[in-house]
Amino acid sequence: MHAIGANLERINKRIASAAERCGRTPDAVQLVAVSKTLPPATVHAAVQAGITLFGENYIQEAREKFNALAAQPVTWHFIGHLQSNKAKYAVRMFDLIHSVDSIKLAGELNKQAQKINKRQAVLIQVNISGETTKSGTTAQNALALARHIIDLEHLSLKGLMTMPPFFNQPEKARPYFKSLHKLAEELNPVLPADAQLTELSMGMTGDFETAVEEGATLVRIGTALFGERD
Numbered sequence: 028m029h030a031i032g033a034n035l036e037r038i039n040k041r042i043a044s045a046a047e048r049c050g051r052t053p054d055a056v057q058l059v060a061v062s063k064t065l066p067p068a069t070v071h072a073a074v075q076a077g078i079t080l081f082g083e084n085y086i087q088e089a090r091e092k093f094n095a096l097a098a099q100p101v102t103w104h105f106i107g108h109l110q111s112n113k114a115k116y117a118v119r120m121f122d123l124i125h126s127v128d129s130i131k132l133a134g135e136l137n138k139q140a141q142k143i144n145k146r147q148a149v150l151i152q153v154n155i156s157g158e159t160t161k162s163g164t165t166a167q168n169a170l171a172l173a174r175h176i177i178d179l180e181h182l183s184l185k186g187l188m189t190m191p192p193f194f195n196q197p198e199k200a201r202p203y204f205k206s207l208h209k210l211a212e213e214l215n216p217v218l219p220a221d222a223q224l225t226e227l228s229m230g231m232t233g234d235f236e237t238a239v240e241e242g243a244t245l246v247r248i249g250t251a252l253f254g255e256r257d
């Protein structure tokens with residue numbers, strides 16, 4: 028518990044300095060605490076340390092924690108690859124789904140959100156690097172997918188998400204963060220005023236300061252907060 032609190036303080040300071048370096052205000056950046064693989068007790072300890080927003084990658088695992096933490100003032104984001112057949116569970120738990128990458132998935136989320144009378148907030152995951160192992164739509168297809176999502180009544184499009192290739196130097200990830208930001212700026216003028224891409228989900232333990240410098244509004248951090256995962 029102690030460690031999480033101290034880690035949180037350090038991370039918040041690093042986010043704040045990165046934001047200030049480029050003239051942004053630190054509260055323009057939200058920390059998503061990535062709790063995948065961690066037990067509910069650890070999430071509980073993180074809540075005690077002041078964290079209220081968690082990111083999960085797997086539906087089944089998230090359901091356990093969602094139920095265990097039901098009485099706590101926490102919100103959940105889905106950041107992993109989502110299969111259409113899990114959309115039903117996703118809309119019940121998550122305030123924001125970062126990983127919409129196909130028309131099929133968008134359609135299924137819309138259908139399931141309608142059933143529970145919800146407007147589901149989503150991001151489009153973009154495979155900015157074009158690596159074949161990464162999920163996400165291509166930058167070229169992002170506009171078509173955005174237009175499709177905007178037409179779905181029970182979805183609300185908020186922005187873009189990306190995962191750059193893995194590097195051990197954050198500077199190498201910078202061009203990918205820049206590209207995602209640029210893509211949002213190119214799409215916004217042709218999208219409706221009430222569907223602007225204002226959220227950029229980018230940056231993890233190894234590169235979140237670079238991501239903040241390039242305009243991230245959501246950074247997804249696991250290891251720096253909780254230590255190495257098993």
Ligand SMILES: *Cc1c(COP(=O)(O)O)cnc(C)c1O
Nearest residue numbers: 061106231232233247248249250
């Ligand atoms: C695991 C994961 C993270 C967090 O990674 P760390 O390097 O532990 O901070 C962020 N985003 C996604 C999509 C992840 O799967």
